[in-house]
Amino acid sequence: MANPDLVASEPQGAHVVAAQASPCDALVICAQPTSVDRPCRRKRLALAATILGSSMAFIDGSVVNVALPSIQSELGASVAAIQWVVNAYLLFLGSLVLVGGSMGDKLGRRTVFIAGIALFTLASAACGLAPNAAALIAARAVQGIGAALLVPGSLAIIGAVFDGEARGRAIGTWAGVGAITSAVGPVAGGWLVDAFSWRAIFFLNVPLAALTIALAMSSVPNSQRLDAPGQLDWPGALAAAAGLASLTFGLTQASARGFQHPFVLVAIGAGVLVLAAFVMIEARSANPMMPLDVFRSRDFTGANLVTLLVYFGLGGAFFFLPFTLIRAHGFTATEAGAALLPVPVIIGLLSRFTGGLTSRFGSRALLTVGPGVAGLGFTLLALPLVHGSYWTGFFPALAVLGLGMTITVAPLTTTVMGAVSSERTGVASGINNAVARVASLLAVAVLGIVFVWSHHAALTARLDALHVTVDARQIGQLLEPDGQDRPASDGAGTPHATLVARAQAEAMLDALRAVAVVSAACAFAGAAIAAAAIQPRK
Structure with a gap:
């Protein structure tokens, strides 16, 4: 059984950042040892440094989505290239986050945290200066490596600096700021794109990183774990x-x-x-970053399968929805960022209430209901209502999706925590974090196939009905880099060009609905797995 002290020290508000962070981030903090080799005399400054550092990585993982159409237009990038703008970051963050945490334990948490911030910042500047899509993708990959060092480092520092009730308050502060950044980040990022350029969202990291490094150097002790493995995996x-x-x-x-x-x-x-x-x-391996024996626990395996499926759907929706709103509905980047607000706001408002339901009804019941409700949200996104206005089409779907995620995240953490012994809680939470990030990586790749193929099929059918010539079909498609700049026309005049443009927009909405159908199926599958695999409450 898990250590009850860990359960008690984790405030329910720690789940409010689930929309952008990973489900077990608070558990990583709780799993840290309570003693360090050098006490921290400036704990508030240390907390501020870790919050700034982790917030940069969380925001960067979401803000880029609303900037993708602008990036595509300016750099002339293909659909596959803009997928890699996101996936290059997720790839290295997801695959290296476990070894990044081990490096902090072995080499010193402050050392690795500052190294991660520095690498992340240099890569951010390179992103802002990127002359083409290939350079941007390469810089994003380096950003992911930096994030794999700073994210686990920031969580570990909070756990090492604070203990007892102070640790619970620190997690609450971290979670509260995370909730604000999850909600405000995409909107602020969209405003930067509209007011300045997509490059501004990367340059903004530079002054924030300088402040973070200064705070970390002056306040964070360079703590290590005495039981850290001798060799990294x-x-x-x-x-x-x-x-x-x-x-x-x-x-x-x-x-x-x-x-x-x-x-x-x-x-x-x-x-x-x-x-x-x-x-x-x-x-x-003698010191594996992902010990396979933890998967002998039926609860642990089930919880990670639920994480994979639910975050797969969420990652796909948060990638393709802003892109579709901007390209097909004519939203600005700011409006597209604001359109996503229902999910983090509902999670923030209801997380304390739903967190208490875990102890009352048990994890299996909530992990069955939560993904099921999220599946209903995806289903609403797949209905023809999305042809209408935002408030009648998209908002209800996102509100239901936010409710489903709110119900899901708290019991996910509880299940992971209870599935392993207390000394392995850190390993278990790290694996669950990595699974959530890999799920988003796979979602962008797999659902990209669904999106592109569905768009082409729907567009072909509509253009056939309009009797558009083959030559005219190559002009002005919304999935193309400069689709917003070149009006579609086949020489038949403005009215026909308007019909073609409408067909292109409707084809993109059809593609989004196809993505939502797959996401809904994954969420419902997650609910079924939870019902079958998670042990009932005793």
Whole structure:
């Protein structure tokens, strides 16, 4: 059983950042030892440094989504390229976050945290200066490496600096600020895109990072874990990164080339083989970053499958919804960021209430109901109502989705915590964090196929009905980089061009609905797995 002190020290408000962070971030804090080699005399400044650091990574993971249409137009990027703008970051964050936490335990949390901030900041500046899509993707990959160092470091520092009731208050403060940044981040990022440029969202990290490093240098002790492993699991980390990269690359290319293309088959096959090798490496490693024996727990395996499926759907929705609102509905980046507000706001308002339901009804009941409600939210997003206004089409779906996520996150953390012994809580929470981030990575790649293929099929059907010539179909498609700048026309005059533009917008909405259908199926599957795998409350 899990340590009851951990349960008591985790405030229910710690779940409010679930929309952008990962489900067990607060548990990472709780799992830290309560003693450090050097006491911290400036705890408030240390907390401010860790909150600033983790907030930069959380915001960067969400704000970029509302900037993607602007990035695509300015850099002339393909759909696959803008997928990689997001996936390059998620790939290295998801595959290296476990070894990043181990580095902090071994080399010193402050040292690794500051190194992560510095690397993240240099990469942010490179993103802002990127002359083309390839340079931007490369810089985003380096950003992901920096985030893999700073995110677990920031959580570990909070756990190491605070103990007892002070730790609970610190987690509450961290969670409260996280809730605000989750809600305000996409809106503020959209405003920066509209008022200045998409490059501004990356340059903003530079002064914030300088302040974070100054606070960390002056206030955070360089604590270490005495029981940290002697060697880091670099073979496992490299295998995970290479396998996920190859698999994701193959899936991304499949949307344009098809699964029959030899290049796609080789990439996906190589990814599967390397990931199989990763499992073998972890099974034989003396200090694996992902110990396989924790999956012997039925509850732990079930909780991670639920995490994978629910965050897969959420990651896909948060990627394609802003893109569709901007391209098909003509939203500004600020409006698209504001359109996502129902999810974090509802999580923030209701998390304390739903957190208390876990002890009353048990994790299995809530992990069955929560993903089911989220599935209903995705289903509403798939209905023809999304053709209408935001308030009648998108808002109800996002409100229900937010309610479902609110119900889901607290019992997920509780289940992960209760599935392992207290000394392995940190390992279990780290694995669950990585699963949530890998789920978003796979969602952008897999649902990209669904989106692109559904869009092309729907657009072809509509243009056939309008008797548009083949030559005219190559002009002005909304999925193309400069689709907003070149009006569609086949020489038949403005009225026909308007019909073509409407067909393109409706085809994109059809593609979003197809994505929502898959996301709903995943959420409902998560509910079924929870009902079957999670043990009932005793």
